[in-house]
Amino acid sequence: MDTISPTVFNLIIFVLAIYVGYHVVWTVTPALHTPLMAVTNALSAVIIVGAMLAAALTESDLSRWMGTAAVALAAVNIFGGFLVTKRMLEMFKKKDKPAADAATKAGAHK
Amino acid sequence: MSLNIVTLLYLVASVFFIQALKGLSHPTTARRGNLFGMIGMALAALTTAALIVKLADTKAAGMVYVFGGLLVGGTAGAIMAKRVEMTKMPELVAFMHSMIGLAAVCIAVAVVGEPAAFGITAKGSVLMPVGNRIELFIGTFVGAITFSGSVIAFGKLSGKYKLRVFQGAPVTFAGQHPLNAILGLSMLACGIWFAATQDWTPFIILTLIAFVLGVLIIIPIGGADMPVVVSMLNSYSGWAAAGIGFSLNNSMLIIAGSLVGSSGAILSYIMCKAMNRSFFNVILGGFGQDGGTVVGKQEARPVKSGSSDDAAFMMSNAETVVIVPGYGLAVSRAQHALKELAHKLGEKGVNVRYAIHPVAGRMPGHMNVLLAEAEIPYDQVFEMEDINSDFKQTDVVLVLGANDVVNPAAKTPGSAIFGMPILEAHQARTVIVNKRSMASGYAGLDNELFYMDKTMMVFGDAKKALEDMVKAIDNL
Secondary structure, three states: OOOOOHHHHHHHHHHHHHHHHHHHHHOOOHHHHHHHHHHHHHHHHHHHHHHHHHHHHOOOHHHHHHHHHHHHHHHHHHHHHHHHHHHHHHHOOOOOOHHHHHHHHHHHHO | OOHHHHHHHHHHHHHHHHHHHHHOOOHHHHHHHHHHHHHHHHHHHHHHHHHHHHHOOOOHHHHHHHHHHHHHHHHHHHHHHHHOOHHHHHHHHHHHHHHHHHHHHHHHHHHHHOHHHHOOOOOOOOOOOHHHHHHHHHHHHHHHHHHHHHHHHHHHHHOOOOOHHHOOOOOOOOOHHHHHHHHHHHHHHHHHHHHHHOOHHHHHHHHHHHHHHHHHHHOOOOHHHHHHHHHHHHHHHHHHHHHHHHHOOOHHHHHHHHHHHHHHHHHHHHHHHHOOOOHHHHHHOOOHHHHHHHHHHOOOOOOOEOOHHHHHHHHHOOOEEEEEEOHHHHHOOOHHHHHHHHHHHHHOOOEEEEEEOOOOOOOOOHHHHHHHHOOOOHHHEEEHHHHHHHHHHOOEEEEEOOOHHHOHHHHOOOOOOOOOOOOOHHHOOEEEEEEOOOOOOOOOOOOHHHHOOOEEEEEOOHHHHHHHHHHHHHHO
16 A cells, blocks of 8 residues: 655645634634734744754755745744734733722723 | 654644634733743744754754844844834734745745755755645745735835835736736746756746735735735735645644634634625725725715814713724824823713724724723723624714724615624714814715714814813813
8 A cells, every 4th residue: 555645644734723723713802813913923933943954954055044044034023923922912911000990990880 | 852752842832832822812811822832932943953953963063053043033023022113013013924924935945955954855865756846836935925915015004115016005007917817827837847847947937926926916905905915914924834834744834834824814804804895805906096086076064073172071971981993093192192081081980981893903903902002901992793782872982083984884785885894883872073184084985974963073183182182171
């Protein structure tokens, strides 16, 4: 019997991952759609894994510099994406300021 | 470290990535989710570094390049994340999409140059299996389109570049669609050529065509449709990552790429729905240009206008106030003045809430972030579906710099925006609208709401008007 091509396995993972992604993303609250986009930017920068291989293991100048450039580009997204998401999510933290509390309470009172 | 362990660690990282998205279901769990994402990413990078050290035997010196790239890119990313203003978030996101696209192209070039280094072929052999060539072709062209498309989107969003393609107005010309089709087909032909021969020539040509296509696809789309474009490019960047994952046989890249790809696709769908437009309609473009002519025909109709003092008086005597912020609010940086006003009203015992339309702002969820930045508690902020039924019982609705999203014409059959979901501000007892002028919104339609008997217009800059209202309440 033939061996199964790795492409077929990849395709299985691909289809199932889309399925997971579809269901997970619909649970994201609309208020957090902007952080969602920022964090997905950081996640797709996981291609840094391929970039690292290209930068470290290749021998020709072309491949090596392409790899190094890709590491730098992906790193921009990893650091930028996660940190800006963190910054946005901090803003959604409940503030313990008495002022805000008073406003909420007055609102709830009615 | 065996390849099995490497792959299993990649699996763990993938699970962390899914958790990162799952955390975003609520603001309280979101920060932990983001932490999961960072851990997953660190795990992925460290595992790869360990793999490199093992594979490189004596040549671990290659890691110098990795660290160099990390240092430069990481520093730039961290500085941007720290400095960016929240109103500029769409530009930042578009910029980051372009990074992914370009990185995908760079990796693909490196793979074509030396497939053996990635374990795709045996050492010393350069000819890849046809399957990998096709996957590389897909990863490259999606990456290239993502890159150049995002650059155009970035320019359109920032709006400060003189170049015609960076202007908000759509760029259209005769034969645009046939040209795109010809380019697309020739790119496909080059892809087949590349798959058959693994030659550099078709690879370079197809990459260049894809760069041009990315530009041509985005230029006919108007500034108003940018939320869809940004979401769409978000999706593309994910597919590009997945394409690279396919060609490197790396399941983690495929998983992360598919998560991002489906996320962007869902956001595009939500945005299209909120604007009442089909996805193809947005992509084929040309919506923004036919709006301008309609407006000129309208005769001037009388509206009731009042001062900030009147508005302040009405709101402080109300029991319930709903505030509808639009992008005009963010443009005049009035979020903090708005918070001040809401706070003053709250002190007077008025129930203040905020109603957010899905396309308020310039990207999905943008307005929520802008309000959160002004320290407005998220439990006072409501999505359209959650608050629409409450408008009937609302004493005063304050519309700030929003237009199309409160246009009751969306309920009238035959109107250009018929069927578009709107915030039903017209149901409230009194409506106060702050706008700079009577100019129409993106859809180029007159807004019936402004002419209603119960509506009072307060003309002027949102920030100035809000500050005046705060002062007026103090003096009451």
